[in-house]
Amino acid sequence: MTKEYNDRIEELEHMSRYPENIYYRGNLNLLKKRKVSIVGSRKPLSYTNKTTFKLANELAKRDIIIVSGAALGVDAISHKAASPNNTIAVMANGLDIKYPAVNSKLISSIENEGLVLSMYQDTQKPRNYTFVQRNELVVALGEILIVTQADLNSGTLSSINYALKMGKEVYTIPHQIDDSLGTQKLLEKNLIKPIYNLENFVNNFGKIKKSEDEKLSSFLNTFPSYQDALRLYKDKIFQLELEGKIVIENGLVKPI
Template sequence: MSSTVDTMAVIESCGGEIPELEAMRKAPEKLWYRGNRSLLKKPKVSIVGTRRPVSYTRKMTMNLAATLAKRGVMIVSGAAMGVDAMAHQGAGPSRTIAVVATGIDLCYPAINASLIESIEREGLVLSQFEPESRAAAWSFVVRNELVVALGEVLVITEAEEESGSMRSAEYALMQGKEIYVLPHRLGESGGTNRLLREGLAKPIYDLEAFADRFGFMTEEVVERDEFFYFCQKNPTLDEAIALYGERIYEEELLGKIAIENGRIRPL
Protein backbone atom coordinates (compact mmCIF):
# COMPACT_ATOMS: atom_id res chain seq x y z
CA MET A 1 0.00 0.00 0.00
CA SER A 2 1.10 3.59 -0.48
CA SER A 3 0.28 4.53 3.13
CA THR A 4 3.20 5.27 5.45
CA VAL A 5 3.83 4.83 9.14
CA ASP A 6 3.23 8.58 9.59
CA THR A 7 -0.48 8.16 8.78
CA MET A 8 -1.04 5.81 11.72
CA ALA A 9 -2.51 6.68 15.08
CA VAL A 10 -2.56 4.75 18.33
CA ILE A 11 -5.24 4.22 20.95
CA GLU A 12 -3.40 3.91 24.26
CA SER A 13 -4.91 2.01 27.20
CA CYS A 14 -7.64 0.96 24.80
CA GLY A 15 -9.23 -1.40 27.31
CA GLY A 16 -10.64 1.62 29.12
CA GLU A 17 -11.70 3.51 26.01
CA ILE A 18 -13.33 0.53 24.28
CA PRO A 19 -15.50 -1.22 26.89
CA GLU A 20 -16.17 -4.20 24.61
CA LEU A 21 -12.57 -5.29 25.12
CA GLU A 22 -13.25 -6.04 28.77
CA ALA A 23 -14.71 -9.35 27.57
CA MET A 24 -11.26 -10.47 26.37
CA ARG A 25 -8.94 -12.59 28.47
CA LYS A 26 -6.45 -9.72 28.27
CA ALA A 27 -7.27 -6.54 26.38
CA PRO A 28 -4.46 -5.20 24.18
CA GLU A 29 -2.59 -2.29 25.74
CA LYS A 30 -2.76 -0.33 22.51
CA LEU A 31 -4.34 -0.48 19.08
CA TRP A 32 -2.92 1.04 15.93
CA TYR A 33 -5.53 2.37 13.56
CA ARG A 34 -6.19 4.17 10.31
CA GLY A 35 -9.53 5.74 9.59
CA ASN A 36 -12.51 6.90 11.62
CA ARG A 37 -12.16 5.73 15.23
CA SER A 38 -15.63 7.07 16.08
CA LEU A 39 -17.05 3.97 14.39
CA LEU A 40 -16.08 2.10 17.55
CA LYS A 41 -18.93 3.92 19.31
CA LYS A 42 -21.54 2.55 16.89
CA PRO A 43 -23.51 -0.70 17.20
CA LYS A 44 -21.34 -3.52 15.83
CA VAL A 45 -21.81 -7.08 14.62
CA SER A 46 -18.91 -9.45 13.91
CA ILE A 47 -19.14 -11.61 10.77
CA VAL A 48 -16.58 -14.34 10.04
CA GLY A 49 -16.28 -17.52 8.03
CA THR A 50 -14.34 -19.65 5.61
CA ARG A 51 -11.85 -18.28 3.09
CA ARG A 52 -13.46 -20.49 0.42
CA PRO A 53 -17.21 -19.94 0.69
CA VAL A 54 -19.74 -21.55 -1.63
CA SER A 55 -21.74 -19.20 -3.87
CA TYR A 56 -24.75 -19.31 -1.52
CA THR A 57 -22.57 -18.14 1.39
CA ARG A 58 -20.97 -15.36 -0.66
CA LYS A 59 -24.36 -13.99 -1.67
CA MET A 60 -25.97 -14.29 1.75
CA THR A 61 -22.95 -12.84 3.58
CA MET A 62 -23.01 -9.74 1.37
CA ASN A 63 -26.78 -9.40 1.71
CA LEU A 64 -26.63 -9.77 5.49
CA ALA A 65 -23.85 -7.20 5.84
CA ALA A 66 -25.71 -4.75 3.59
CA THR A 67 -28.97 -5.26 5.49
CA LEU A 68 -27.27 -4.52 8.82
CA ALA A 69 -25.34 -1.55 7.41
CA LYS A 70 -28.57 0.09 6.25
CA ARG A 71 -29.56 0.20 9.92
CA GLY A 72 -26.37 1.95 10.98
CA VAL A 73 -24.59 -1.20 12.21
CA MET A 74 -20.83 -1.48 11.76
CA ILE A 75 -19.61 -4.81 10.39
CA VAL A 76 -16.47 -6.14 12.10
CA SER A 77 -14.36 -8.74 10.31
CA GLY A 78 -10.76 -9.71 9.63
CA ALA A 79 -10.09 -8.45 6.07
CA ALA A 80 -9.18 -12.00 4.95
CA MET A 81 -10.19 -13.65 1.70
CA GLY A 82 -13.63 -15.18 1.43
CA VAL A 83 -16.32 -14.42 3.99
CA ASP A 84 -14.38 -11.55 5.60
CA ALA A 85 -14.04 -9.73 2.28
CA MET A 86 -17.69 -10.40 1.42
CA ALA A 87 -18.79 -8.93 4.75
CA HIS A 88 -16.73 -5.76 4.28
CA GLN A 89 -17.87 -5.34 0.68
CA GLY A 90 -21.51 -5.92 1.49
CA ALA A 91 -21.50 -3.31 4.24
CA GLY A 92 -19.47 -0.80 2.24
CA PRO A 93 -16.19 0.73 3.45
CA SER A 94 -17.81 3.46 5.56
CA ARG A 95 -19.77 0.88 7.58
CA THR A 96 -16.97 -1.55 8.30
CA ILE A 97 -14.19 -2.16 10.81
CA ALA A 98 -11.35 -4.37 9.57
CA VAL A 99 -9.14 -6.02 12.19
CA VAL A 100 -5.89 -7.18 10.58
CA ALA A 101 -3.42 -9.88 11.66
CA THR A 102 -0.30 -7.92 10.69
CA GLY A 103 1.19 -4.54 11.51
CA ILE A 104 -1.09 -1.85 10.17
CA ASP A 105 1.61 -0.68 7.74
CA LEU A 106 1.50 -3.99 5.86
CA CYS A 107 -1.20 -5.16 3.47
CA TYR A 108 -2.30 -8.76 3.91
CA PRO A 109 -3.60 -10.49 1.94
CA ALA A 110 -2.36 -8.50 -1.04
CA ILE A 111 -5.38 -9.55 -3.08
CA ASN A 112 -7.53 -7.41 -0.75
CA ALA A 113 -5.31 -4.33 -1.03
CA SER A 114 -7.88 -2.09 -2.71
CA LEU A 115 -10.57 -3.17 -0.24
CA ILE A 116 -8.35 -2.46 2.79
CA GLU A 117 -7.30 0.91 1.38
CA SER A 118 -10.93 1.92 0.86
CA ILE A 119 -11.71 0.97 4.48
CA GLU A 120 -8.76 3.06 5.65
CA ARG A 121 -10.19 6.07 3.79
CA GLU A 122 -13.85 5.68 4.75
CA GLY A 123 -14.09 3.17 7.61
CA LEU A 124 -11.64 1.91 10.22
CA VAL A 125 -8.71 -0.50 10.15
CA LEU A 126 -7.33 -1.78 13.47
CA SER A 127 -4.26 -3.78 14.48
CA GLN A 128 -2.93 -4.86 17.86
CA PHE A 129 0.46 -5.72 16.38
CA GLU A 130 3.55 -3.52 16.17
CA PRO A 131 4.23 -1.91 12.78
CA GLU A 132 6.11 -4.18 10.38
CA SER A 133 4.78 -7.32 12.14
CA ARG A 134 4.15 -10.01 9.54
CA ALA A 135 1.31 -12.52 9.54
CA ALA A 136 1.87 -15.74 11.48
CA ALA A 137 -0.38 -18.63 12.45
CA TRP A 138 -0.68 -17.33 16.02
CA SER A 139 -1.45 -13.75 14.95
CA PHE A 140 -4.65 -14.86 13.20
CA VAL A 141 -5.82 -16.57 16.38
CA VAL A 142 -5.11 -13.44 18.42
CA ARG A 143 -6.82 -11.27 15.80
CA ASN A 144 -9.91 -13.47 15.92
CA GLU A 145 -10.43 -12.83 19.63
CA LEU A 146 -10.44 -9.08 19.02
CA VAL A 147 -12.91 -9.41 16.13
CA VAL A 148 -15.29 -11.34 18.37
CA ALA A 149 -14.92 -8.96 21.30
CA LEU A 150 -15.85 -5.88 19.28
CA GLY A 151 -19.19 -7.21 18.03
CA GLU A 152 -22.36 -7.44 20.07
CA VAL A 153 -22.97 -10.85 18.52
CA LEU A 154 -20.96 -13.20 16.30
CA VAL A 155 -22.27 -14.41 12.94
CA ILE A 156 -20.49 -17.33 11.25
CA THR A 157 -21.83 -17.70 7.73
CA GLU A 158 -19.88 -20.87 6.83
CA ALA A 159 -17.16 -22.89 8.59
CA GLU A 160 -15.73 -26.36 8.62
CA GLU A 161 -15.12 -28.37 11.79
CA GLU A 162 -11.42 -27.54 12.11
CA SER A 163 -11.12 -23.86 11.25
CA GLY A 164 -10.27 -20.45 12.60
CA SER A 165 -13.96 -19.56 12.55
CA MET A 166 -14.69 -22.34 15.01
CA ARG A 167 -11.99 -20.91 17.26
CA SER A 168 -13.88 -17.63 17.00
CA ALA A 169 -16.98 -19.49 18.18
CA GLU A 170 -15.01 -20.65 21.24
CA TYR A 171 -14.09 -17.04 21.98
CA ALA A 172 -17.72 -15.97 21.63
CA LEU A 173 -18.82 -18.62 24.13
CA MET A 174 -16.10 -17.56 26.58
CA GLN A 175 -17.17 -13.93 26.22
CA GLY A 176 -20.87 -14.69 26.66
CA LYS A 177 -21.73 -13.59 23.10
CA GLU A 178 -24.61 -15.05 21.11
CA ILE A 179 -23.62 -16.94 17.97
CA TYR A 180 -25.72 -16.92 14.80
CA VAL A 181 -25.19 -18.97 11.64
CA LEU A 182 -26.71 -19.38 8.20
CA PRO A 183 -28.63 -22.62 7.60
CA HIS A 184 -26.67 -24.96 5.30
CA ARG A 185 -27.38 -28.22 3.51
CA LEU A 186 -26.16 -31.49 4.99
CA GLY A 187 -22.56 -32.09 4.02
CA GLU A 188 -21.76 -28.38 3.85
CA SER A 189 -20.41 -26.10 6.58
CA GLY A 190 -19.87 -28.89 9.09
CA GLY A 191 -18.73 -26.47 11.78
CA THR A 192 -21.84 -24.29 11.82
CA ASN A 193 -24.10 -27.32 11.52
CA ARG A 194 -22.42 -28.75 14.62
CA LEU A 195 -22.98 -25.50 16.52
CA LEU A 196 -26.67 -25.74 15.66
CA ARG A 197 -26.87 -29.40 16.57
CA GLU A 198 -25.29 -28.75 19.98
CA GLY A 199 -27.53 -25.75 20.68
CA LEU A 200 -24.58 -23.34 20.72
CA ALA A 201 -25.81 -21.17 17.85
CA LYS A 202 -29.09 -19.86 16.46
CA PRO A 203 -30.02 -19.93 12.76
CA ILE A 204 -30.75 -16.82 10.73
CA TYR A 205 -33.80 -17.63 8.63
CA ASP A 206 -34.75 -14.04 7.75
CA LEU A 207 -32.09 -11.38 7.17
CA GLU A 208 -34.48 -8.47 7.64
CA ALA A 209 -35.91 -9.85 10.88
CA PHE A 210 -32.42 -10.44 12.24
CA ALA A 211 -31.28 -6.93 11.28
CA ASP A 212 -34.40 -5.39 12.84
CA ARG A 213 -32.87 -6.19 16.24
CA PHE A 214 -30.51 -3.30 15.57
CA GLY A 215 -32.88 -0.68 14.19
CA PHE A 216 -35.44 -0.12 11.49
CA MET A 217 -34.91 1.22 7.99
CA THR A 218 -37.16 3.84 6.48
CA GLU A 219 -36.52 6.11 3.49
CA GLU A 220 -33.46 7.31 5.35
CA VAL A 221 -31.11 5.24 7.46
CA VAL A 222 -32.11 5.48 11.11
CA GLU A 223 -29.50 4.75 13.76
CA ARG A 224 -30.61 2.36 16.46
CA ASP A 225 -31.84 4.09 19.57
CA GLU A 226 -28.89 4.00 21.98
CA PHE A 227 -31.31 3.54 24.88
CA PHE A 228 -32.45 0.13 23.61
CA TYR A 229 -28.89 -0.77 22.63
CA PHE A 230 -27.95 -0.08 26.25
CA CYS A 231 -30.86 -2.13 27.62
CA GLN A 232 -29.84 -5.17 25.58
CA LYS A 233 -26.71 -5.36 27.74
CA ASN A 234 -28.85 -6.16 30.79
CA PRO A 235 -27.67 -3.18 32.90
CA THR A 236 -28.54 -2.63 36.53
CA LEU A 237 -31.43 -0.33 37.37
CA ASP A 238 -29.04 2.14 39.02
CA GLU A 239 -26.87 2.29 35.90
CA ALA A 240 -29.91 2.85 33.71
CA ILE A 241 -31.36 5.62 35.88
CA ALA A 242 -27.98 7.37 36.04
CA LEU A 243 -27.93 7.59 32.23
CA TYR A 244 -31.61 7.89 31.29
CA GLY A 245 -33.48 9.00 34.39
CA GLU A 246 -37.28 8.89 34.23
CA ARG A 247 -37.26 7.41 30.74
CA ILE A 248 -36.65 4.02 32.37
CA TYR A 249 -40.07 4.06 34.03
CA GLU A 250 -41.77 5.54 30.96
CA GLU A 251 -40.51 2.72 28.75
CA GLU A 252 -41.53 0.18 31.39
CA LEU A 253 -45.08 1.55 31.40
CA LEU A 254 -45.10 1.34 27.59
CA GLY A 255 -44.17 -2.33 27.87
CA LYS A 256 -40.86 -1.95 26.04
CA ILE A 257 -38.60 -2.99 28.91
CA ALA A 258 -38.91 -4.96 32.13
CA ILE A 259 -37.25 -4.34 35.51
CA GLU A 260 -36.47 -7.64 37.17
CA ASN A 261 -34.23 -8.30 40.17
CA GLY A 262 -32.65 -4.88 39.90
CA ARG A 263 -31.79 -5.24 36.21
CA ILE A 264 -33.21 -4.04 32.90
CA ARG A 265 -34.12 -6.24 29.97
CA PRO A 266 -35.82 -5.29 26.67
CA LEU A 267 -39.15 -6.88 25.71
Protein backbone atom coordinates in the same frame (compact mmCIF):
# COMPACT_ATOMS: atom_id res chain seq x y z
CA MET B 1 -0.47 6.99 8.83
CA THR B 2 -0.64 4.55 11.74
CA LYS B 3 -1.50 5.98 15.17
CA GLU B 4 -1.67 4.39 18.61
CA TYR B 5 -5.00 4.45 20.43
CA ASN B 6 -4.48 5.07 24.14
CA ASP B 7 -8.03 5.15 25.55
CA ARG B 8 -9.73 1.99 26.81
CA ILE B 9 -12.20 0.32 24.46
CA GLU B 10 -15.01 -1.04 26.61
CA GLU B 11 -15.79 -4.00 24.36
CA LEU B 12 -12.22 -5.29 24.60
CA GLU B 13 -12.59 -5.81 28.34
CA HIS B 14 -14.26 -9.10 27.36
CA MET B 15 -11.02 -10.44 25.91
CA SER B 16 -9.02 -12.97 27.93
CA ARG B 17 -6.33 -10.32 28.16
CA TYR B 18 -6.72 -6.66 27.26
CA PRO B 19 -4.35 -5.80 24.36
CA GLU B 20 -1.12 -4.08 25.33
CA ASN B 21 -1.38 -1.83 22.28
CA ILE B 22 -4.04 -0.87 19.76
CA TYR B 23 -3.03 0.82 16.51
CA TYR B 24 -5.42 2.35 14.04
CA ARG B 25 -5.96 4.15 10.78
CA GLY B 26 -9.26 5.84 9.99
CA ASN B 27 -12.41 7.01 11.72
CA LEU B 28 -12.50 6.25 15.46
CA ASN B 29 -16.13 7.40 15.66
CA LEU B 30 -17.14 3.97 14.36
CA LEU B 31 -16.14 2.49 17.71
CA LYS B 32 -18.99 4.43 19.33
CA LYS B 33 -21.67 2.81 17.17
CA ARG B 34 -23.43 -0.55 17.47
CA LYS B 35 -21.32 -3.29 15.93
CA VAL B 36 -21.85 -6.84 14.67
CA SER B 37 -18.99 -9.22 13.87
CA ILE B 38 -19.26 -11.41 10.74
CA VAL B 39 -16.68 -14.10 9.89
CA GLY B 40 -16.50 -17.37 8.00
CA SER B 41 -14.82 -19.51 5.41
CA ARG B 42 -12.11 -18.20 3.09
CA LYS B 43 -13.67 -20.34 0.35
CA PRO B 44 -17.41 -19.77 0.78
CA LEU B 45 -20.09 -21.42 -1.30
CA SER B 46 -22.02 -19.23 -3.71
CA TYR B 47 -25.02 -19.49 -1.38
CA THR B 48 -22.84 -18.29 1.49
CA ASN B 49 -21.54 -15.39 -0.65
CA LYS B 50 -25.03 -14.22 -1.46
CA THR B 51 -26.42 -14.56 2.06
CA THR B 52 -23.38 -13.01 3.74
CA PHE B 53 -23.60 -10.00 1.43
CA LYS B 54 -27.31 -9.58 2.12
CA LEU B 55 -26.85 -9.83 5.89
CA ALA B 56 -23.98 -7.34 6.05
CA ASN B 57 -25.66 -4.94 3.65
CA GLU B 58 -29.00 -4.95 5.47
CA LEU B 59 -27.34 -4.48 8.86
CA ALA B 60 -25.29 -1.59 7.50
CA LYS B 61 -28.49 0.05 6.23
CA ARG B 62 -29.62 0.04 9.85
CA ASP B 63 -26.50 1.92 10.92
CA ILE B 64 -24.81 -1.20 12.31
CA ILE B 65 -21.03 -1.27 11.88
CA ILE B 66 -19.74 -4.54 10.43
CA VAL B 67 -16.56 -5.91 12.01
CA SER B 68 -14.43 -8.55 10.31
CA GLY B 69 -10.85 -9.57 9.65
CA ALA B 70 -10.19 -8.46 6.04
CA ALA B 71 -9.39 -12.05 5.03
CA LEU B 72 -10.42 -13.72 1.80
CA GLY B 73 -13.96 -14.99 1.44
CA VAL B 74 -16.61 -14.13 4.03
CA ASP B 75 -14.54 -11.35 5.64
CA ALA B 76 -14.02 -9.45 2.39
CA ILE B 77 -17.64 -9.94 1.33
CA SER B 78 -18.84 -8.53 4.66
CA HIS B 79 -16.65 -5.44 4.40
CA LYS B 80 -17.70 -4.77 0.80
CA ALA B 81 -21.40 -5.26 1.53
CA ALA B 82 -21.28 -2.85 4.45
CA SER B 83 -19.33 -0.31 2.35
CA PRO B 84 -15.92 0.98 3.53
CA ASN B 85 -17.33 3.83 5.60
CA ASN B 86 -19.48 1.47 7.66
CA THR B 87 -16.98 -1.22 8.54
CA ILE B 88 -14.07 -2.01 10.87
CA ALA B 89 -11.29 -4.29 9.66
CA VAL B 90 -9.06 -5.94 12.26
CA MET B 91 -5.64 -6.95 10.96
CA ALA B 92 -3.25 -9.68 12.09
CA ASN B 93 -0.20 -7.59 11.20
CA GLY B 94 1.18 -4.05 11.24
CA LEU B 95 -1.06 -1.59 9.43
CA ASP B 96 1.64 -0.62 6.96
CA ILE B 97 1.24 -4.12 5.50
CA LYS B 98 -1.78 -4.88 3.31
CA TYR B 99 -2.48 -8.57 3.89
CA PRO B 100 -3.73 -10.47 2.04
CA ALA B 101 -2.35 -8.56 -0.94
CA VAL B 102 -5.38 -9.41 -3.06
CA ASN B 103 -7.48 -7.33 -0.63
CA SER B 104 -5.05 -4.38 -0.54
CA LYS B 105 -7.43 -2.08 -2.43
CA LEU B 106 -10.29 -2.97 -0.09
CA ILE B 107 -8.12 -2.45 3.00
CA SER B 108 -6.94 0.94 1.72
CA SER B 109 -10.52 2.06 1.12
CA ILE B 110 -11.46 1.06 4.69
CA GLU B 111 -8.45 3.01 6.01
CA ASN B 112 -9.66 6.10 4.13
CA GLU B 113 -13.38 5.84 4.86
CA GLY B 114 -13.85 3.41 7.76
CA LEU B 115 -11.53 2.09 10.46
CA VAL B 116 -8.65 -0.40 10.51
CA LEU B 117 -7.31 -1.75 13.81
CA SER B 118 -4.38 -3.91 14.85
CA MET B 119 -2.62 -5.04 18.01
CA TYR B 120 0.70 -5.00 16.12
CA GLN B 121 2.98 -2.11 15.30
CA ASP B 122 4.08 -1.31 11.75
CA THR B 123 6.41 -3.77 9.99
CA GLN B 124 5.17 -6.76 12.03
CA LYS B 125 4.19 -9.55 9.67
CA PRO B 126 1.28 -11.92 10.26
CA ARG B 127 1.95 -15.17 12.11
CA ASN B 128 -0.26 -18.10 13.10
CA TYR B 129 -0.72 -16.73 16.61
CA THR B 130 -1.52 -13.20 15.39
CA PHE B 131 -4.47 -14.54 13.38
CA VAL B 132 -5.85 -16.22 16.49
CA GLN B 133 -5.45 -13.04 18.53
CA ARG B 134 -6.98 -11.03 15.69
CA ASN B 135 -10.02 -13.34 15.78
CA GLU B 136 -10.55 -12.67 19.49
CA LEU B 137 -10.48 -8.90 18.92
CA VAL B 138 -12.98 -9.17 16.04
CA VAL B 139 -15.37 -11.13 18.25
CA ALA B 140 -14.96 -8.80 21.24
CA LEU B 141 -15.94 -5.71 19.24
CA GLY B 142 -19.31 -7.06 18.08
CA GLU B 143 -22.39 -7.36 20.26
CA ILE B 144 -23.06 -10.69 18.52
CA LEU B 145 -21.12 -12.96 16.17
CA ILE B 146 -22.44 -14.24 12.84
CA VAL B 147 -20.57 -17.15 11.22
CA THR B 148 -22.01 -17.82 7.79
CA GLN B 149 -19.87 -20.88 6.98
CA ALA B 150 -17.26 -22.95 8.82
CA ASP B 151 -15.97 -26.42 8.10
CA LEU B 152 -14.82 -28.95 10.69
CA ASN B 153 -11.43 -27.98 12.14
CA SER B 154 -11.78 -24.54 10.56
CA GLY B 155 -9.88 -21.67 12.16
CA THR B 156 -13.22 -19.84 12.25
CA LEU B 157 -14.32 -22.17 15.04
CA SER B 158 -11.87 -20.39 17.35
CA SER B 159 -13.94 -17.25 16.85
CA ILE B 160 -17.05 -19.11 17.94
CA ASN B 161 -15.25 -20.41 21.03
CA TYR B 162 -14.19 -16.87 21.93
CA ALA B 163 -17.76 -15.61 21.52
CA LEU B 164 -19.21 -18.36 23.72
CA LYS B 165 -16.62 -17.69 26.43
CA MET B 166 -17.57 -14.01 26.30
CA GLY B 167 -21.23 -14.89 26.68
CA LYS B 168 -22.13 -13.56 23.23
CA GLU B 169 -24.85 -15.04 21.05
CA VAL B 170 -23.57 -16.73 17.89
CA TYR B 171 -25.68 -17.06 14.76
CA THR B 172 -25.28 -18.94 11.51
CA ILE B 173 -27.27 -19.58 8.35
CA PRO B 174 -28.86 -22.96 7.49
CA HIS B 175 -26.88 -25.11 5.05
CA GLN B 176 -27.41 -28.33 3.15
CA ILE B 177 -26.66 -31.36 5.26
CA ASP B 178 -23.08 -31.90 4.02
CA ASP B 179 -22.05 -28.24 3.94
CA SER B 180 -20.55 -26.03 6.67
CA LEU B 181 -20.17 -29.02 8.99
CA GLY B 182 -18.48 -26.91 11.66
CA THR B 183 -21.57 -24.79 12.23
CA GLN B 184 -23.93 -27.74 11.65
CA LYS B 185 -22.32 -29.64 14.54
CA LEU B 186 -22.67 -26.64 16.86
CA LEU B 187 -26.30 -26.20 15.83
CA GLU B 188 -26.95 -29.83 16.81
CA LYS B 189 -25.57 -29.07 20.27
CA ASN B 190 -27.68 -25.89 20.51
CA LEU B 191 -24.54 -23.84 21.10
CA ILE B 192 -25.33 -21.43 18.28
CA LYS B 193 -28.56 -20.21 16.69
CA PRO B 194 -29.83 -20.40 13.09
CA ILE B 195 -31.08 -17.43 11.08
CA TYR B 196 -34.14 -18.77 9.29
CA ASN B 197 -35.68 -15.47 8.25
CA LEU B 198 -33.12 -12.85 7.25
CA GLU B 199 -35.60 -9.97 7.16
CA ASN B 200 -36.91 -10.68 10.65
CA PHE B 201 -33.36 -11.05 11.94
CA VAL B 202 -32.05 -7.72 10.62
CA ASN B 203 -35.22 -5.92 11.68
CA ASN B 204 -34.28 -6.72 15.28
CA PHE B 205 -31.56 -4.09 14.80
CA GLY B 206 -33.99 -1.34 13.87
CA LYS B 207 -35.35 0.30 10.77
CA ILE B 208 -33.34 1.22 7.69
CA LYS B 209 -31.57 4.55 8.13
CA LYS B 210 -32.34 6.70 5.10
CA SER B 211 -29.66 8.94 3.66
CA GLU B 212 -30.29 12.69 3.53
CA ASP B 213 -30.98 12.48 -0.20
CA GLU B 214 -33.51 9.68 0.36
CA LYS B 215 -35.18 11.68 3.12
CA LEU B 216 -35.40 14.73 0.85
CA SER B 217 -36.83 12.65 -2.01
CA SER B 218 -39.49 11.16 0.26
CA PHE B 219 -40.30 14.63 1.60
CA LEU B 220 -40.73 16.12 -1.87
CA ASN B 221 -43.06 13.30 -2.90
CA THR B 222 -45.54 14.62 -0.31
CA PHE B 223 -45.79 17.92 -2.29
CA PRO B 224 -44.85 20.09 0.70
CA SER B 225 -45.40 23.81 0.91
CA TYR B 226 -42.56 25.95 -0.41
CA GLN B 227 -42.27 27.57 3.01
CA ASP B 228 -41.81 24.19 4.78
CA ALA B 229 -39.34 23.02 2.13
CA LEU B 230 -37.18 26.11 2.58
CA ARG B 231 -37.34 25.77 6.35
CA LEU B 232 -36.04 22.17 6.26
CA TYR B 233 -33.89 22.04 3.13
CA LYS B 234 -33.17 25.64 2.11
CA ASP B 235 -29.90 25.14 0.19
CA LYS B 236 -31.06 21.90 -1.42
CA ILE B 237 -34.32 23.45 -2.59
CA PHE B 238 -32.51 26.36 -4.25
CA GLN B 239 -30.14 23.90 -5.93
CA LEU B 240 -32.96 21.70 -7.21
CA GLU B 241 -34.78 24.76 -8.54
CA LEU B 242 -31.68 25.85 -10.48
CA GLU B 243 -31.25 22.33 -11.85
CA GLY B 244 -34.89 22.24 -12.96
CA LYS B 245 -35.66 19.15 -10.85
CA ILE B 246 -38.58 20.75 -8.99
CA VAL B 247 -41.25 23.32 -9.77
CA ILE B 248 -43.19 25.64 -7.46
CA GLU B 249 -46.93 25.72 -8.21
CA ASN B 250 -49.55 27.38 -6.01
CA GLY B 251 -47.10 27.55 -3.14
CA LEU B 252 -46.29 23.81 -3.32
CA VAL B 253 -43.07 22.08 -4.30
CA LYS B 254 -43.45 19.36 -6.92
CA PRO B 255 -40.65 17.07 -8.17
CA ILE B 256 -40.26 16.75 -11.94
